[in-house]
Amino acid sequence: MTLNSDWTPGSGRTPLPVGTYEIATPDGAHPPGQTNFYKVGGVPVKNFNIWFPILPKSSERFIHIGHLSHGCITITDYDKYPQIHDYLIKHRGKGKNGDTIVALLQVIK
Secondary structure: OEOOOOOOOOOOOOOOOOEEEEEEOOOOEOOHHHOOOOEEOOEEOOOOOEOEEEEOHHHOEEEEEOOOOOOOEEEOOOOOHHHHHHHHHOOOEEOOOOOEEEEEEEEOO
């Protein structure tokens, strides 16, 4: 996985700062054109367009499949994305602000 593969000074695209974040339930399917070209054995990866928001949502960061990250957490092992998706989707709970979350993410140096 990668935290930020496209960091350019002044672009506003920065890695997540050190800290603990909540991972929310998916906010709906994202446009297929953003990730439908990720394939395993010529077949699109299961749930390729389902992304998990990293809270707070105002930062517009997600956990998603891919090879390029603009500050998101990007899963680069396409074979494992369906397993990661299924694990997260089955582990729901309440976050510190009452939001439904699926996991905590800790970014350390």
